Amino acid sequence: MTLDDLTRTSGEWLRGTGPESDIVMCSRIRLARNLADFPFTNRGSRTEKTEIESHFRSAISAANLELLYFDVNSLSSLDRQFLVERQIISRELSGSEGPRGVAISSQENVAIMVNEEDHLRIQYMLSGFRLHEVWDEINSLDDQLEENLAFAYNPSLGYLTACPTNVGTGIRVGVMLHLPGLVQTKQIDKVFRALQKINLAVRGLYGEGSQAFGDFYQISNQQTLGKSEQELIRILTDVVPQVLQYERQARQTLVTERRQHLHDQVSRAYGVLKTAQTISSEETMLLLSSVRMGINLGLIDDLSVATVNELFIQTQPAFLQKLRGSELGVEERNVARASYLRSRLANGRMATGE
Amino acid sequence: MICQRCKNEASVHLTERQGGKRHELHLCMACAKKAGLALPESPPNLALDSVVQSLIVANVGELVGELAELACPDCGIKFMEFRAEGRLGCPQDYRVFGRGLLPLLQRVHGATRHVGKGARKRPGAIQRLRLRSQLREAIAREDYEEAARLRDQLRLKDTHV
Numbered sequence: 001m002t003l004d005d006l007t008r009t010s011g012e013w014l015r016g017t018g019p020e021s022d023i024v025m026c027s028r029i030r031l032a033r034n035l036a037d038f039p040f041t042n043r044g045s046r047t048e049k050t051e052i053e054s055h056f057r058s059a060i061s062a063a064n065l066e067l068l069y070f071d072v073n074s075l076s077s078l079d080r081q082f083l084v085e086r087q088i089i090s091r092e093l094s095g096s097e098g099p100r101g102v103a104i105s106s107q108e109n110v111a112i113m114v115n116e117e118d119h120l121r122i123q124y125m126l127s128g129f130r131l132h133e134v135w136d137e138i139n140s141l142d143d144q145l146e147e148n149l150a151f152a153y154n155p156s157l158g159y160l161t162a163c164p165t166n167v168g169t170g171i172r173v174g175v176m177l178h179l180p181g182l183v184q185t186k187q188i189d190k191v192f193r194a195l196q197k198i199n200l201a202v203r204g205l206y207g208e209g210s211q212a213f214g215d216f217y218q219i220s221n222q223q224t225l226g227k228s229e230q231e232l233i234r235i236l237t238d239v240v241p242q243v244l245q246y247e248r249q250a251r252q253t254l255v256t257e258r259r260q261h262l263h264d265q266v267s268r269a270y271g272v273l274k275t276a277q278t279i280s281s282e283e284t285m286l287l288l289s290s291v292r293m294g295i296n297l298g299l300i301d302d303l304s305v306a307t308v309n310e311l312f313i314q315t316q317p318a319f320l321q322k323l324r325g326s327e328l329g330v331e332e333r334n335v336a337r338a339s340y341l342r343s344r345l346a347n348g349r350m351a352t353g354e
Numbered sequence: 355m356i357c358q359r360c361k362n363e364a365s366v367h368l369t370e371r372q373g374g375k376r377h378e379l380h381l382c383m384a385c386a387k388k389a390g391l392a393l394p395e396s397p398p399n400l401a402l403d404s405v406v407q408s409l410i411v412a413n414v415g416e417l418v419g420e421l422a423e424l425a426c427p428d429c430g431i432k433f434m435e436f437r438a439e440g441r442l443g444c445p446q447d448y449r450v451f452g453r454g455l456l457p458l459l460q461r462v463h464g465a466t467r468h469v470g471k472g473a474r475k476r477p478g479a480i481q482r483l484r485l486r487s488q489l490r491e492a493i494a495r496e497d498y499e500e501a502a503r504l505r506d507q508l509r510l511k512d513t514h515v
Contacts, residue, residue, distance in 0.1 A: 036479030037486065039429040039444040045490060077384075117441070139471070150476035152445035157459075158468030160445040164455060165462055167448070169470045226465020329363055 001068055001106065003079055007322050011086060011108035011125070014313065016305035018128015022296040023244050025176040025216065025309060028125040029134045029233075031142055032118040032161045032170035036152040040162035041115050049099040049115050056114050059148035060103060065141070067103040067110060078327065081318035087125070089113055110141065117162050118170075120145070129240065131173060131233050139229075158225065168225030173236050176205070177243065180215040180293045181250030188217075191246060199223055200239065205312075214285035214312055219243070255297060266294030270303075274345045278334040284315045284341070303345070311344060357382035426450045428483050444483060482511055 013026035034040060035055065038048050060067050072080060072093060080094040089102050093116045100115035113121040122145070124138035152160040158168040166172075182188040192202050205216040219240065221232045254262050269290035272279070292308045294300040313319065320336045321328050328336055357364045362382035421433040431443030433451050442448070448455060459466050485508050492501040 034445060036445055036476060037482035039483070039486070040442060042439070042441050043429050043431060043443040048486065142471075146474060150479050151473045152479070153473035154445075154448065155472070156467055157448055158470065159473065160448055162441045164442070164458055167459065168463065168465075168468045171470075223463045223465075225459060225463035226467060226469055228470035231469075327363075 003070060003075070003082070004322065006082075006086070007319065009106075009108075010310045010313070013087075013109065013125040013127045014306060014309040015127045016309050018126060018130050020129040020244055021127060021305070023178055023247050024129040024240070025178055026125050026127050027129055027131045027134045028123060028174045028176065028218075029131070029138050030121055030123040030172045030174075031138060032159065032166045033120040033122065033142070033145070033149075034152040034160060034162070035119050036150045038119065041117060041119060042162060044115070046098055052119050053099050053101060053114050055149060056103075056112075056120065056145075059145050060112075062148045063144040065103075065144060067105055067112070069103045070101055071099075072101045073097075073099050078318055078321055082322050085313055085316040085318050087111075087313075090116060090121070092116060109137070112145075118166070129175060129244075131175070131237055135173075135229065135233055165222070166224050169227075169229050169232065171224055171229050171232060172220050173229075173233050174218050174220030175236060175240055176216055176218050177240075177247070178214075178216055178289070178292060179243075179247050180289050181247045181254060183215050185250040185253055187246065187250060191243060195219060195239070195243075198235070198239065200235070215289040216312075251293065251297060262297075263299055266290050266297075266299045270294065270300055270345075273341050276338040276341065278331070279338045279341065280334055281315065281317065281337070284337060285312065288312055288315075307344060311341065314344075315341065355380050357385050359385040421451070421454050424451065424454075428480075428487050430487065446480065446483060478511055482508060485511070 159170040205213040269287035364380035429443035489504040
């Protein structure tokens with residue numbers, strides 16, 4: 001499989017399956033790990049980073065892990081952006097320099113970044129609300145890597161990381177939620193403030209600095225020291241159901257108090273996406289969000305959530321350009337985006353790529 | 355709009371006024387960075403970074419005199435550099451800068467001791483980290499004989515199989 005083959009498939013985490021998948025797009029855990037006998041990435045020489053890359057690649061083959069490695073240093077900026085859009089690499093890894101890469105599994109559940117802020121950033125994602133399963137998978141992956149790699153660790157501070165905000169477990173436990181109901185009923189800020197009070201971070205679809213996008217929000221822990229992985233997962237599995245309940249109540253309010261308005265909004269959104277000749281990324285996200293909620297409320301019945309989930313990613317700039325096989329300016333992308341949406345949404349076609 | 359220095363799409367647009375004249379500059383991110391004109395990309399972990407930064411400043415204030423000169427013997431980073439950049443240089447820094455870091459960890463995590471998964475014991479890692487820093491220094495002063503010797507020693511002690 002090559003990077004270009006990825007344009008014909010999509011990650012498992014977009015399938016729209018698993019518990020609570022009407023709201024929980026996916027569950028994700030990442031672990032920060034460093035090799036004990038190398039300086040952290042920001043202080044590593046080119047040679048050292050190359051050595052880290054080769055130690056990592058030996059460790060994945062020794063553990064018989066079926067992962068595909070991309071040498072990010074040799075990828076074009078379009079290809080790097082393409083991996084960022086798919087949530088496979090961070091903007092930071094895409095934008096940095098020197099030897100670095102990412103190993104992914106064919107279903108894209110696993111993505112291990114090499115020479116990001118930490119030597120290894122191990123990520124595991126599953127569609128729906130399944131944090132315990134994600135933990136079992138990533139914990140075993142971490143063990144398999146550790147068979148052949150000496151991780152920086154000390155008994156009192158745990159796994160040692162380049163930034164003290166990640167030290168200890170090195171874990172970030174997160175869920176990606178679709179919250180259009182709370183956005184439309186203007187209750188989202190209240191929910192965020194409550195989450196921040198209990199030390200949970202809220203971010204947009206594309207991570208830390210970026211704005212929330214298509215009404216998707218990631219909720220994750222910030223504390224990594226002094227609580228075990230299980231405790232940190234438990235905080236999320238306790239809190240997320242409450243957020244889901246608020247979102248369902250908000251949607252119910254919209255249905256009972258503004259049914260016609262809501263139905264109109266959803267139908268118009270679907271109509272525009274099916275027929276537009278040119279459309280911006282922002283408008284696409286906004287309309288896809290309405291359509292996604294419409295499907296979950298039974299207002300649209302000829303379209304799957306999986307297709308809509310995929311379209312959030314597949315209408316991004318780099319994906320469209322990879323699909324066309326050439327670089328496109330903003331205007332050309334808007335035309336390509338509209339054309340792609342029309343082809344995917346014609347006759348309520350079902351999701352592809354399973 | 356196309357970048358004025360290469361053919362990529364321009365994403366940085368600047369207007370300058372010089373002597374009453376208006377100059378417009380349209381560059382792609384790469385050319386803007388080269389020219390030192392790009393806005394800093396929104397840093398990852400924005401909130402956390404600023405929290406860390408303010409905590410570092412608030413909590414190590416009285417130690418600065420002593421800590422300012424403190425440097426890690428393994429990676430060479432000074433505590434002051436960590437204070438400015440928010441990133442440590444190597445795993446040993448947690449020991450070397452312990453006194454400066456503990457109040458920070460307490461504020462960020464509300465704890466200073468790890469609870470949770472433990473790594474397996476791997477003796478010799480610190481020694482190899484030190485050999486690596488000696489190797490870097492040998493290369494820097496172009497002492498290739500010493501560098502070759504250190505590289506051999508490292509190879510013998512390699513635990514990543």
